[in-house]
């Protein structure tokens with residue numbers, strides 16, 4: 377089923393042009409080919425090499441079309457091969473991309489590579505950009521972001537234990553990470569390390585540094601792909617860094633800038649993830665309504681049952697509220713205003729709303745809803761995971777309350793128009 381995307385009169389011509397050209401490629405080239413693009417397994421689960429080769433060729437053809445349309449790598453400046461979209465333009469694009477499975481990767485914007493690219497653009501030296509950023513943008517390399525640890529709280533990143541100590545012109549890294557996404561495929565990791573001097577002044581946010589570590593460096597030991605959601609393995613890897621030596625020039629930004637760099641990465645990432653969720657909510661919604669209009673139960677169409685009509689109304693409200701919150705936040709970020717409270721608000725609200733919408737769509741589809749024939753089961757796991765990843769709900773709620781209360785204690789109310 378194709379997406380119904382029309383120009384929105386209140387938006388600028390540029391945003392409508394991005395929306396319409398993105399939708400044209402997704403509707404014509406990606407949605408009808410989802411099976412060919414991503415499923416090249418035989419009925420017994422083994423890889424069908426012929427189908428796999430055909431899928432790789434098709435992906436390259438679509439990527440060429442995306443580049444030709446000037447839509448490749450929307451998050452990056454043109455000088456690094458991107459199409460340099462603002463937050464709002466990118467948010468609208470993501471809503472459309474996320475409707476189709478894997479479309480984002482065909483537009484050159486897929487986590488964790490996209491976040492790493494942004495960090496390299498902002499903090500990388502010219503040499504680092506040449507060595508790591510350009511091959512990453514061109515799709516010749518893959519990367520991971522290695523921050524979370526099994527033995528310290530990911531929701532309090534200032535508690536990380538992995539250390540980097542300077543020895544001559546090298547950094548020596550020791551630590552234990554897990555949930556480093558893309559771990560098996562990555563050619564290098566950006567590793568968050570503690571570089572504070574225990575004897576030095578205590579600066580709360582200046583104790584960490586991000587360091588580029590090529591995966592083939594001795595001492596980078598991938599222990600396993602952490603099994604998630606009942607699967608025996610995954611691409612979210614557990615890694616031990618044991619006396620890993622990398623040149624001092626692999627440091628990203630100045631010593632102690634690691635926390636700020638992580639916040640830069642995650643702030644924008646949260647908006648993009650939430651707009652992806654909106655796109656996936658629309659797909660779930662379309663699937664739900666399609667089923668309601670065709671499935672007969674107990675002598676009538678599901679669409680005629682009031683329980684089911686409640687699902688439609690509640691889902692519509694969930695999607696539109698999520699969408700407006702995300703769009704408003706992206707607009708604020710484009711204007712340069714402080715959007716931290718809004719980012720936390722959408723990071724709590726949208727995954728929960730997404731979870732509710734997918735849950736209803738699964739219910740409507742019955743057994744088929746949890747099967748691999750529809751994207752809903754995968755969405756369900758994704759929605760639940762989002763409530764933990766990029767900061768759990770509770771941490772964001774604490775931030776919202778802190779920021780709001782501070783406004784009041786500063787003698788200001790909350791600015792309703794803001």
Ligand SMILES: Cc1cc2nc3c(=O)[nH]c(=O)nc-3n(C[C@H](O)[C@H](O)[C@H](O)COP(=O)(O)OP(=O)(O)OC[C@H]3O[C@@H](n4cnc5c(N)ncnc54)[C@H](O)[C@@H]3O)c2cc1C
Pocket residue numbers: 488520521522523524525528529530531532554555556557558604612761764765766767768769770771774
């Ligand atoms: C699929 C997936 C992919 C991921 N990819 C990456 C990646 O590529 N790189 C990476 O570095 N990490 C990654 N992560 C890790 C993710 O960012 C962390 O799981 C997240 O930050 C939470 O950290 P934690 O798991 O250590 O939970 P903890 O910090 O132990 O928190 C556990 C729970 O405690 C509660 N809590 C926390 N703080 C408070 C508080 N102040 N008050 C009340 N309750 C609180 C919350 O409910 C929270 O869920 C990924 C995670 C998943 C699931």
